[in-house]
Amino acid sequence: MSQSIKTLKDMLESGVNNIYNHYPKIDKLNVFPIPDGDTGTNMNLTCTNGFADLENGSFENVGDLMAKFSRGLIMSARGNSGVIFSQIIKGFANGLSGQKETSSEIWVKAFEQSKIAAYDAVMKPVEGTILTVIRETSESISKTFEENPSITEKKLWEAIIVAANISLENTPELLPVLKKVGVVDSGGFGLVKFFEGMEKFLRTKKILARSKKLEDNEGGNVEMDLDDEEFGYCTEAVVLLSADYIGTVNVKEIRSKFESFGNSSIVVVADGNILKTHTHALKPGIILETLQKYGEFEKIKVENMTLQSDKHVKGGNPSIKKGSNDGKTMTIIDSEVEKPRRLLKDTAVISVVPSKDILDYFKEELQVDYVINGGSKMNPSTKHFIKAIAEVDAKEVYILPNDSNILMAANQAKSFEKKSKVHVIPTKSVVAGMVAYLNLDKDESYKKNLVSVNKALKDLVAVSISTASRDVKLNGVNIKSGNLLTLVNEKIFASSKEISDIFKKVFDKYITPKTEIITIFQGTEATFKEVNFLKKYLDENFDVEYEIINGGQEIYKFFIAIE
CATH class of the missing domain: 3.40.50 (Rossmann fold)
Known part of the structure; x- marks a missing residue:
């Protein structure tokens, strides 16, 4: 392996490790104030699995190395963030194609190709995201190179880091929801950490090690859409293209067709004999039927919007x-x-x-x-x-x-x-599941069961109490970091520092003379004092039967069913 190839491989490894070191923090940069994002998890798994293909590989030149890294990322990409990141690397591969070694001029061209590939991959590019970060970084270093064509690679990468961070810090100005909740774009943050890892090796000749102790990853894999407009199946597929479509498949045509189905979050990319797609669809069967004509499926994943399973959270272990x-x-x-x-x-x-x-x-x-x-x-x-x-x-x-x-x-x-x-x-909700089951009669028809279950669920008040992760105002409720956040029937209801205030607001409003029973699942974070207050308030103010169950759930202090 030549020194140029080894240097690039070590830069990539350092970048991948830096994403791993920060992925719990990236997960936390979600909009909803309960820590449950998954962008960091997706980027970490995409990078880690993609880089694994380079571990024992042999490469003809730096372009070949980047092309194989790009292909590995495309095959293992998870979620929008992973797919777009894989396209940024594909752009690098295009810019480095056939090159025996890197240079400042080649990196400038590679970044330009990355910008093009990333924007081409998305049906409706949104500014204030990872796309903005790669575009503005590319434009900035292009200008830097024009002003100083003799700039060294080390100095150019210093300029890359400065430009990328400036762009990242500006994402809330371009995407109002980020500004509203006080966070930068999570995908852009992950990309910056990747670049910082690469630059770190180029500057020090030391690969950033994977941290042995990561920041607590309290959330994982649930994306809650504040406006309830984003729903459907997250549908991802990798198609091994048949000979007729290799090099000729029209990705823009496929994107347009997906959009005509009413889909969202559309990403379609092609690389050699691979077609990779990601979309949120109401009818995933139509998506798969559309794709099947292009070749044989190598991978299909259809699941909820969370994309990742619980097994993927801790330590980024994809097994x-x-x-x-x-x-x-x-x-x-x-x-x-x-x-x-x-x-x-x-x-x-x-x-x-x-x-x-x-x-x-x-x-x-x-x-x-x-x-x-x-x-x-x-x-x-x-x-x-x-x-x-x-x-x-x-x-x-x-x-x-x-x-x-x-x-x-x-x-x-x-x-x-x-x-x-x-x-x-x-x-x-868990309490809705309990109520539904208790109103199911296995000897009755589905039609009759649906009527009885829907009636019971209509009368149910489902309450969940958690702790907010940051300050934000949503649905007219001022939420402070560390305060309790209460959802009633999946909608934000109240927030307070004292749980006694929460209990009073919930029970005073929703316990009526028609209330028959209250079931309470106590979480791991619920204290003895809180449970005692709960019992006392119910005993002294309401003539209602209630049951407290040790639920042992994390994140939520209490799940409460008022029937």
Whole structure:
């Protein structure tokens, strides 16, 4: 391996490691004030898996090295941020194509190609994002090179870091929602960290090491859209193009077709014999049908908007581990379920919960047939549901997702299932899932069950109490970092420093003479004092039956059902 190739490879490794070191922080740069973003997780997994292809590779020149890194990123790209990042690297590969070594002039051209590739990949580019950062950085260093053509690579990369940071800091001025909540763009932040890692090696000749202790990654994989306009299936596919389409596939035509379907977040890119697509679609089947004519699928992923599973959060480990199936939690395995399907049961119910304690309650107290522990991020994939349906092996299966972000994965599993008749009841909270199950009669028809369940859910007041991660004003509620944030039926209701204020506001408004019972799931962060106040306030002010259950859930102090 020549010194030029080794230098570039080490720069890339240093950049990848720097994204790993910062991915929990990137995750936290989400708009909603509960820490649950996933951009950092997506970028980390994209980079880590993409770089793995370079570990034992041999390369003809620096252009060949960058091309193989680009291809690895395209194959392992996750989410919009990962796909756009892979296109930025593809632009680098275009700029470095055929080059034996890098130079300031070549890097300027590479950045220009990156800007073009990134913008071409997106149907409707949005300024104030990672796109802006790569564009403004490219434009800035192009001007720097024009003014000083003899600038060294080290000095040019110093200018890259300055320009990228200036652009990043300005993203809130271009994207109002960022300014409103006081954060910079998360994808742009990740890109800057990648560049800083590369520059660090060029300057010091030392690869940035992966940190052994990362910042706590409290969130993971849920993107909450504030206006409830973004919904559907996150549909990603990698197509191995047939000979007729290699080099000729029209990505703009595909993007336009996706847009005509009413899709959003559209990214379509081609690289050699690979076509990579990402979109949020209401009907993923149409997307896959459209793509199939171009070749054979190598990868398909259809799931909820969270994109990542709980297994991906800690340490950025993308592997899927085998686990025991105790009849309560689902075994997560890569292989297909081999258990023969005989449909011996008439009816079965599958439910999703956020903790082991709530799982035990649903399984042992409620007698739910199959319970998936979705973890605090509550986002099992389509595959999880498909395997769960196979496990219950019933003629008729009800799925209670218990989170709005899981509905899409559950419905996708329904569309794939060919043996059992699957019904997805659109429960959006754990307490809604509990109420729905208690109003299900396995001996009744789906039509009658739907009527009784919908009536019960209409009368339910579902409350969740968490802690805000930053200051923001949303839905007319002033939210302060560290204060309690309360959602009622998935909408922001109140925020206060004292939980006593929250309890009073919620109970005084929603407990009525018609209220029959209150069920409370106590989370890991709920204190003895808070629980005592809760009991005392209910006992002294209301003649109502209530039950407090040790839920053991993270992030949310309390889940409360008022029926």
